[in-house]
Each structure stands twice: as structure tokens, then as C-alpha cells.
Amino acid sequence: xxxxxxxxxxxxxxxxxxxxxxxxxxxxxxxxxxxxxxxxxxxxxxxxxxxxxxxxxxxxxxxxxxxxxxxxxxxxxxxxxxxxxxxxxxxxxxxxxxxxxxxxxxxxxxxxxxxxxxxxxxxxxxxxxxxxxxxxxxxxxxxxxxxxxxxxxxxxxxxxxxxxxxxxxxxxxxxxxxxxxxxxxxxxxxxxxxxxxxxxxxxxxxxxxxxxxxxxxxxxxxxxxxxxxxxxxxxxxxxxxxxxxxxxxxxxxxxxxxxxxxxxxxxxxxxxxxxxxxxxxxxxxxxxxxxx
Amino acid sequence: xxxxxxxxxxxxxxxxxxxxxxxxxxxxxxxxxxxxxxxxxxxxxxxxxxxxxxxxxxxxxxxxxxxxxxxxxxxxxxxxxxxxxxxxxxxxxxxxxxxxxxxxxxxxxxxxxxxxxxxxxxxxxxxxxxxxxxxxxxxxxxxxxxxxxxxxxxxxxxxxxxxxxxxxxxxxxxxxxxxxxxxxxxxxxxxxxxxxxxxxxxxxxxxxxxxxxxxxxxxxxxxxxxxx
Numbered sequence: 001x002x003x004x005x006x007x008x009x010x011x012x013x014x015x016x017x018x019x020x021x022x023x024x025x026x027x028x029x030x031x032x033x034x035x036x037x038x039x040x041x042x043x044x045x046x047x048x049x050x051x052x053x054x055x056x057x058x059x060x061x062x063x064x065x066x067x068x069x070x071x072x073x074x075x076x077x078x079x080x081x082x083x084x085x086x087x088x089x090x091x092x093x094x095x096x097x098x099x100x101x102x103x104x105x106x107x108x109x110x111x112x113x114x115x116x117x118x119x120x121x122x123x124x125x126x127x128x129x130x131x132x133x134x135x136x137x138x139x140x141x142x143x144x145x146x147x148x149x150x151x152x153x154x155x156x157x158x159x160x161x162x163x164x165x166x167x168x169x170x171x172x173x174x175x176x177x178x179x180x181x182x183x184x185x186x187x188x189x190x191x192x193x194x195x196x197x198x199x200x201x202x203x204x205x206x207x208x209x210x211x212x213x214x215x216x217x218x219x220x221x222x223x224x225x226x227x228x229x230x231x232x233x234x235x236x237x238x239x240x241x242x243x244x245x246x247x248x249x250x251x252x253x254x255x256x257x258x259x260x261x262x263x264x265x266x267x268x269x270x271x272x273x274x275x276x277x278x279x280x281x282x283x284x285x286x287x288x289x290x291x292x
Numbered sequence: 293x294x295x296x297x298x299x300x301x302x303x304x305x306x307x308x309x310x311x312x313x314x315x316x317x318x319x320x321x322x323x324x325x326x327x328x329x330x331x332x333x334x335x336x337x338x339x340x341x342x343x344x345x346x347x348x349x350x351x352x353x354x355x356x357x358x359x360x361x362x363x364x365x366x367x368x369x370x371x372x373x374x375x376x377x378x379x380x381x382x383x384x385x386x387x388x389x390x391x392x393x394x395x396x397x398x399x400x401x402x403x404x405x406x407x408x409x410x411x412x413x414x415x416x417x418x419x420x421x422x423x424x425x426x427x428x429x430x431x432x433x434x435x436x437x438x439x440x441x442x443x444x445x446x447x448x449x450x451x452x453x454x455x456x457x458x459x460x461x462x463x464x465x466x467x468x469x470x471x472x473x474x475x476x477x478x479x480x481x482x483x484x485x486x487x488x489x490x491x492x493x494x495x496x497x498x499x500x501x502x503x504x505x506x507x508x509x510x511x512x513x514x515x516x517x518x519x520x
Contacts, residue, residue: 024416024468025332065469072480099469110415119410129343130350136363136399140407143367181506187364188514195360203356 001219003281004274008220009121010128015223016113018231019271020106028243028253029094031267032101038271039108045275046112054111062104069096075248095247124214139194147187154179154186223273230270237263331467338419345398345426357520361511362388362396362403369404373412377491381408382453383499384507385429390440391511392520394433401425420464428453443504450500454492458485 004012023035043051069092076091119141127134155175158164164175237243242260246252254260365388372380381404389397402422409418432439432449439446462481463473470477482489514520 020416021332024335069469072476073474103468107415111413114410114414117414119407122406122410130346132350132354132359133346133399133403136359136366137403137407139360139363140366140370140403143364144371147367147371181510184368184507185510187368188361188510191360191364192357192514192518195355195357198360199356 001277001281001284004277005116007223008214008216009117009124011220011224011227012116012121013125015227015270015273016109016117018227020109022231022234022238022267022270023102023106023109026238026243027098027102028238028245028264029098029101030264031243032098032105034264034268034271035105036101036108037105038268038275039105039112041275042271043108043112045278046115058104058107061107062100065100065103066093066096069093069099077250091247091249091251094251098247143187147183150186151179151183154182223277226273227270230266230273233266234263234270237266334464334467335416335419338423342402342419342422342426345402349395349399355520357518358392358396361392361514361520362399365392365396365400366403366407369400370408373404373408378495378498379492380495380499380503381405382425382428382457382492382496383450383503385425386432386439386446386450386453386496386500387504387507388511389429389432390436390446390504391508391515392433393436394430397429397433398426399429401427401429416468417461417464420461424457424460428457440508443501446500446504447497450496451493454494454496455489458489458492 019035019038023032043054070088073092073095074087074089076089076095078090079087080090080093081088119137123134123138126137158175158179163178164171166172166175237259240259241254242257243263244254256264365384369381369384372384381401385397385401385404388400402425405421405425406418409415409421431453435449439449459482462478462485465481466473466477
């Protein structure tokens with residue numbers, strides 16, 4: 001049993017895209033509530049109580065998104081009150097809340113996705129799709145810290161030669177422009193040297209390998225199949241119209257039926273999968289520790 | 293993998309797939325699904341276009357030197373995104389397209405988007421950003437001759453692509469929020485996004501004005517010196 005972030009990158013990506021895809025594809029309010037709660041729970045599970053500013057920003061955004069719809073859209077039958085001759089309707093307010101829950105939920109999921117899906121994992125996926133693109137990506141990634149290191153080197157030598165001082169603004173800007181120009185010349189030349197060196201070592205002549213070995217274990221298959229099964233159940237429920245919901249002109253929901261309920265349960269289970277997995281891992285760890 | 297023998301058939305497919313299938317996919321999606329699903333259609337069209345481009349790039353034999361230069365320009369764009377308020381990504385994409393060709397420009401824009409979003413936050417919008425920045429490079433590559441000759445034209449192109457980028461991303465915002473395109477929403481997002489639109493425009497013009505000559509000279513020099 002492994003932590004969710006240690007699963008195969010493709011499994012992680014498929015899970016994220018299924019969860020957010022269903023949330024974006026459907027507008028059924030209970031599903032949006034599940035997505036929002038799941039997104040917050042997943043983010044909190046990864047980060048604990050930290051990242052207060054992210055939470056603050058997201059909930060402010062939630063407020064703005066929820067309130068902007070009734071101010072712009074005046075569809076709907078139930079008028080709550082009138083501002084400046086424009087009616088504020090209950091339907092538009094609920095629609096705004098629903099959309100805001102979806103967007104903020106998806107944003108939470110993608111914030112966690114950015115944390116889990118490191119660039120190395122992305123390279124693993126793009127490497128399977130296109131080794132060449134993956135190479136360009138990984139070289140660009142490596143270049144960024146290399147550039148900043150080289151920037152400091154150039155700046156130090158320029159200063160040591162007395163070519164610019166930092167307390168004079170105009171001198172400072174001109175010095176920085178010069179450093180930037182030197183840096184670009186160096187970066188391009190260095191790139192050519194790298195390319196020649198790669199060619200000399202036989203780049204492109206054999207099969208490409210990866211730095212880190214990633215294997216598909218049985219647990220990866222189980223997680224992937226579970227995700228696929230739950231998503232197809234959800235998709236069946238959404239596709240047959242069991243989970244359709246209309247806000248305008250009046251709020252009306254289709255009758256749920258067994259398939260609708262199954263779809264909602266499947267989505268909840270899908271959102272909970274990594275959380276359940278993480279709890280299992282923690283329990284096992286506790287158990288192993290207690291044996292010592 | 294099926295190999296198509298006839299040369300003409302291959303070139304027909306090469307043109308037909310991006311220029312026919314994408315619009316057909318868009319229109320069919322718009323007709324078959326109701327308007328709530330527009331967001332998924334637009335997302336899948338964006339991802340499909342990117343995949344097509346990746347497949348084309350993978351097939352063609354690109355010189356190692358060219359690839360490394362693309363990587364260097366991507367890294368420069370990525371580093372440039374950390375500058376507050378003014379973003380040189382599009383200007384750098386356009387400059388690389390002018391000297392390295394449209395395909396390289398597309399790559400620089402698209403890869404800079406996906407890489408820098410590891411710091412600025414990935415999301416469904418990544419695909420749109422990749423496409424928008426990529427296209428600003430691709431078209432700059434098409435018009436490279438004219439744009440290189442006249443600086444005024446280049447600056448106008450930069451300003452226009454800044455505005456278009458902002459407007460395209462706003463279409464996405466509306467589709468995401470509203471499940472179906474609504475003109476009223478779109479206009480209101482456009483007005484709230486005016487500061488951003490202006491900042492894209494100003495930074496494109498500013499960086500093209502400042503960087504197109506020095507970086508262009510350097511790229512031109514590398515091209516002559518090493519025959520990229």
C-alpha cells in the first residue's frame with residue numbers, strides 16, 4: 001500500500017481529470033457540493049492547517065462568483081428584491097452559488113494537482129506520448145536554475161570590474177540590461193555546445209530511457225480500474241439524464257431513480273478514493289509502529 | 293501503425309485532419325450536445341489540437357541544435373513570467389518565431405505555458421493558454437518576412453495578439469462559469485479584465501520594442517554561425 005502521490009503518474013492524472021471533468025460536465029447541485037467538499041478535504045489532507053492565504057483567496061473568489069450572477073442575470077421567476085429597477089431572483093442566486101461551488105472545487109483540486117504532479121511526473125507522461133517534447137521540456141526546466149546561477153556569476157564579475165554600481169538607478173538598469181544580453185548570448189552558445197555533445201554521445205540513436213524507474217504495480221491497476229468503473233457509472237447517470245437540473249425559469253430537477261442515486265454515490269466514492277487510501281496507509285503505519 | 297503508401301494521400305490527410313476534423317468536432321459537439329457541454333467540447337478541441345501538434349513534431353526529424361535553442365527560449369520565457377505586472381512571454385515567443393520559424397514559435401509559447409503553470413497553478417485553462425500563446429508564435433512565423441522588415445507592423449502584431457489573448461481567455465472564463473456562451477457575461481468580463489488586457493498589450497509592445505533587436509540579432513548570429 002502506497003501513498004496516493006506515489007502511484008504511477010498516469011493513474012494520478014486520470015483520477016484528477018475524471019474528478020474535475022465530471023464536476024465541469026455536470027451541473028447537478030449535490031455533485032457540485034461533493035466536488036467542493038472533496039476538493040477542500042483533499043487539499044487540507046495534503047497541507048494540514050497551512051496555506052491560509054490560499055483558502056482565504058478561494059473563499060473570497062467563491063463569494064464574488066456566487067454574487068455576480070444575480071447582479072448580471074435576471075432570469076428566473078421568484079423575485080427576492082429589486083435594486084435599481086433590476087430584479088434579483090432566487091434562481092439566479094442559486095445558479096451563481098452552484099457555479100461558484102463547481103469552480104472553487106475544481107480550483108482546489110487543481111491546486112492539489114499542481115502540488116502532487118511534479119515536473120518529473122509530467123516528464124514521465126509526456127515521455128510516453130512524445131520523447132522529443134519531453135526532452136525539450138526537461139532541458140528548459142534545467143535551464144531556469146542554471147540561468148539564475150549564471151546571472152549571479154556575470155553580475156559579480158561585472159561589479160568586480162567596476163562596470164556598474166547599484167546605488168545609481170540609471171546605471172543599475174543599464175548594467176542589468178548588459179548582464180541580460182550577456183546571459184542570452186551565453187545561453188544560446190551553451191545550448192549549441194550541449195546539442196553537439198548530445199549528438200556526439202549518440203542522442204537519438206537508441207531507445208530512450210528515464211531517470212526514475214516507474215513501474216505499473218497491481219495497486220496502480222486496481223486504482224485505475226476503480227476510477228474507470230466509478231466514472232463510467234457517473235457518466236451513465238449523467239448521460240441518461242438522471243442527474244439533470246434546470247435553474248431557469250424555475251428550479252426543477254429530474255426524478256433521481258436508482259441510477260441517479262448510484263451516480264451520486266459513485267462520484268462521492270471517486271472523490272473519496274485517495275482520502276480512503278491515505279487513511280489506510282496511516283492506519284497501517286500506526287499498526288506497524290505499535291508492533292515495535 | 294498503418295503506413296499510407298501514396299504520397300498525395302499522406303499530404304491530404306496532413307492538411308485535412310487539423311483543418312477539417314477540428315471544426316467538424318466543434319460544430320458537431322455544439323449541435324449534438326446542448327449548450328451546457330460547450331466547455332467540454334472546447335477543452336477537448338484544445339487538447340486534440342495540442343496532441344496533433346505534438347504528433348507532427350515527433351514525426352519530423354528536427355535537428356538537435358534547433359531543439360536545444362527552443363528549450364533555451366522556453367526557459368527564458370518561463371523565467372520572464374516572474375517579472376511582476378509585465379509579462380515578456382508573448383514577446384519572446386514572437387521573437388523566437390521570427391527567427392526560428394512558426395513551429396518553433398508554437399513550441400516555445402505552448403511549452404512555456406505548461407512549464408510556468410507548475411509555479412503559477414495548473415488548471416483546465418492551461419490547454420487554452422498553451423494554444424493561445426502557441427498560435428501567437430505560429431502566426432508570427434507565417435508573417436515573419438513582413439514583421440522583420442517593419443518594426444511598426446511588429447508592434448501592432450504584438451498589441452493585437454495581447455488583446456486577442458485576453459479575449460480568448462475571457463471566452464474560456466465565461467464558458468466555465470456559465471455553461472453556455474452568454475454575450476452579456478462576456479462583455480462584463482471584458483470590462484472587468486481591461487487592466488489585464490492593457491497590461492498584456494503594454495508588455496508585448498514594450499518587450500518587443502526593447503528585445504526584438506538584441507535577441508533577434510543574437511538568434512540570427514547563432515543561425516549563421518552554426519547553421520541551425
